[in-house]
Amino acid sequence: MNGNCVRDVVIVGGGTAGWMTAAALSRLLPGGYRLRLVESDEISTIGVGEATIPNIRNYNHALGIDEDDFIRNTQGTFKLGIEFVDWKNSGESYFHGFGKIGRDLGALKFYQYWLKLHQAGEAPDLGEFSINTLAPRHAKFMRDVQSVPDSPVADIGYAFHFDAGLYARYLRRYSEARGVVRIEGKIVATCLRAEDGFIEAVVMESGDRIAGDLFVDCSGMAGLLIEKALHTGFEDWSHWLPCNHAIAVPCESVDPLLPYTRSTARAAGWQWRIPLQHRIGNGHVFSSDFMDPKTAEEILMRNLDGKPLASPRHIRFTTGKRKKGWNKNCVAIGLSGGFLEPLESTSIHLIQTAIARLVEFFPDKTFDRAEIDAFNAQVDFEYESIRDFLILHYKLNERKDSAFWAYCRDMEIPVTLQGKIDLFQSHGRTVRTGEELFTDVSWVQVMHGQGLRPRSYHPLVDQRSNDEVRKFVTDVQAVIRKCVDVMPTHAEFIRKHCAAL
Numbered sequence: 001m002n003g004n005c006v007r008d009v010v011i012v013g014g015g016t017a018g019w020m021t022a023a024a025l026s027r028l029l030p031g032g033y034r035l036r037l038v039e040s041d042e043i044s045t046i047g048v049g050e051a052t053i054p055n056i057r058n059y060n061h062a063l064g065i066d067e068d069d070f071i072r073n074t075q076g077t078f079k080l081g082i083e084f085v086d087w088k089n090s091g092e093s094y095f096h097g098f099g100k101i102g103r104d105l106g107a108l109k110f111y112q113y114w115l116k117l118h119q120a121g122e123a124p125d126l127g128e129f130s131i132n133t134l135a136p137r138h139a140k141f142m143r144d145v146q147s148v149p150d151s152p153v154a155d156i157g158y159a160f161h162f163d164a165g166l167y168a169r170y171l172r173r174y175s176e177a178r179g180v181v182r183i184e185g186k187i188v189a190t191c192l193r194a195e196d197g198f199i200e201a202v203v204m205e206s207g208d209r210i211a212g213d214l215f216v217d218c219s220g221m222a223g224l225l226i227e228k229a230l231h232t233g234f235e236d237w238s239h240w241l242p243c244n245h246a247i248a249v250p251c252e253s254v255d256p257l258l259p260y261t262r263s264t265a266r267a268a269g270w271q272w273r274i275p276l277q278h279r280i281g282n283g284h285v286f287s288s289d290f291m292d293p294k295t296a297e298e299i300l301m302r303n304l305d306g307k308p309l310a311s312p313r314h315i316r317f318t319t320g321k322r323k324k325g326w327n328k329n330c331v332a333i334g335l336s337g338g339f340l341e342p343l344e345s346t347s348i349h350l351i352q353t354a355i356a357r358l359v360e361f362f363p364d365k366t367f368d369r370a371e372i373d374a375f376n377a378q379v380d381f382e383y384e385s386i387r388d389f390l391i392l393h394y395k396l397n398e399r400k401d402s403a404f405w406a407y408c409r410d411m412e413i414p415v416t417l418q419g420k421i422d423l424f425q426s427h428g429r430t431v432r433t434g435e436e437l438f439t440d441v442s443w444v445q446v447m448h449g450q451g452l453r454p455r456s457y458h459p460l461v462d463q464r465s466n467d468e469v470r471k472f473v474t475d476v477q478a479v480i481r482k483c484v485d486v487m488p489t490h491a492e493f494i495r496k497h498c499a500a501l
């Protein structure tokens with residue numbers, strides 16, 4: 001290593017973000033780096049964050065983590081998607097499944113053929129055409145199907161639910177086994193270099209000084225380094241995503257073990273249900289501008305499937321992101337970098353991509369401005385595109401029951417989102433820009449589920465006769481049904497492969 005190399009990396013915080021970062025850097029950085037993680041047992045982690053999206057499997061793969069071992073150690077379950085209940089209107093629900101819808105034919109997506117039949121009043125529910133939306137209705141799950149490449153089961157997309165505390169412990173064991181040093185204690189001050197304001201060291205309550213070349217701020221919403229020390233600034237998106245308060249409570253499990261997250265709309269927000277092996281995680285996300293916390297807590301406690309296992313915990317948040325994810329020699333990862341409500345379970349994914357980006361742009365001591373700008377531009381794009389997808393769910397509601405839903409329906413939305421809505425309304429088309437996280441399959445399911453209807457379908461669908469289109473769609477439906485029939489239940493699958501220790 002030459003003298004210009006960054007050698008000393010200090011990670012501040014030992015929640016999901018801190019330990020994911022520590023684990024990844026311990027695996028991905030070649031030898032010669034000193035990795036230290038500072039956390040305080042006195043300052044608890046946020047303790048929620050238990051549903052993920054399929055990309056987390058890339059993280060596990062990059063770290064060489066065995067999936068079954070990971071599930072066993074975190075009381076994990078599998079997740080095929082999210083059910084949205086009462087979001088469009090009370091009494092209506094739809095599924096946002098991972099994986100594919102139907103199969104493409106010629107140059108066109110399956111959705112376009114289905115759309116033609118739908119507009120003629122002949123199409124079964126869209127949820128019938130994906131393993132990821134049909135299997136959940138029967139509480140079924142299966143993976144490892146590469147051996148049957150032509151089967152739609154091979155297209156199954158899945159993620160996990162897990163216990164956040166156990167997950168952090170699992171990654172801590174992984175990291176410490178690879179040389180990460182954990183320092184226990186509270187940070188009380190940050191020393192900045194006089195000449196350029198870069199972080200020189202953090203100071204512990206004990207008086208110890210921990211110096212470093214690069215600081216990764218994983219201190220949660222406190223934003224200890226990125227905000228309190230560097231005053232980076234925060235872009236507030238509450239006018240588009242007005243929820244600002246969550247109440248979380250675990251409850252006893254009930255049968256069947258569902259392989260999906262459920263999100264149920266409430267009068268001023270929504271409630272999550274995340275099934276784990278040993279309990280169900282629940283939470284009510286709402287706007288305190290439209291509902292008082294006491295009422296919100298009552299609603300949550302009234303709507304649990306099993307007996308509560310702890311007292312409800314209140315968490316306040318502001319939706320938005322730090323003006324710069326990377327400022328000077330500090331990179332914010334996790335809640336210190338920003339927060340988008342957990343409607344599509346994207347925060348852990350944002351941790352993962354920030355880590356990947358940090359490795360890609362890993363600095364030397366010059367901390368080149370162009371590289372930092374490129375990192376920040378990517379973070380901004382990613383946050384904004386996920387933000388738009390979340391706003392979509394709220395904007396397209398047809399609920400008549402509260403001022404909250406009326407506000408969401410009437411609010412101005414970002415032009416980027418309006419463009420996507422206009423495009424879809426024309427001929428059911430979607431365009432994925434750059435490295436946007438959510439694919440056309442996601443956008444179509446939520447737009448359709450929330451009641452947005454295209455005026456027409458892709459003109460090239462008419463190259464095929466009506467009978468041909470009808471037969472194609474019916475065949476796809478039959479194949480998917482057959483696959484789901486032979487799948488084991490989610491509970492059976494877990495019992496066989498990865499029941500908790």
Ligand code: FAD
Pocket residue numbers: 012013014015016017018038039040041042043044045046047048049050051052164185186187188218219220221222224246248283315317333334335336342345346347348349351
């Ligand atoms: P934290 O967990 O808050 O950790 C902060 C760490 O910093 C702690 O270890 C603490 O000890 C340390 N620290 C702070 N100050 C000091 C100090 N002065 N000295 C020393 N140490 C300090 N994400 C998902 O992907 N899926 C979900 O389903 C999901 N649900 C969520 C629901 C809610 C209501 C909320 C609020 C978030 C949810 N998230 C979800 C987000 C997810 O919880 C976080 O992204 C994730 O837990 C990362 O948190 P963190 O590590 O950044 O912060």
